[in-house]
Amino acid sequence: MEDFELTLSINSRQLHASVHTHAEGDTTYYDVTTDDFSISIYKDTLYTWTADDSAGLSAADIQSIGEQLMLG
Incomplete structure (x- = not known):
């Protein structure tokens, strides 16, 4: 798989x-x-992103x- 860098707006x-x-299996x-x-x-x-550990971030x-x- 590919590594990359980008600027996020949060x-x-x-x-x-x-x-x-x-x-891992069928999941990227x-x-x-x-x-x-x-x-x-x-x-x-198809449209929903999630995390097993939220790292303190909201959904x-x-x-x-x-x-x-996906835009980057």
């Missing part, structure tokens, strides 16, 4: 993020690391990160 803040992708995980947090997210349904924040990954 709660009106711009955060530089490094993203590492990896597959996106390990997102910023200076403020580290989280592993995946698509739960809306996790959804926003996933959507930005």
Whole structure:
């Protein structure tokens, strides 16, 4: 899988993020690391992103990160 970097917009803040992708079974995980947090997210349904451990982020924040990954 491919590693990449991008700038995320979360709660009106711009955060530089490094993203590492990896597959486990049929699921692709996106390990997102910023200076403020580290989280592993995946698509739960066609339109819904989730994480097993929220890293203190809200469901809306996790959804926003996933959507930005697809646009980046």
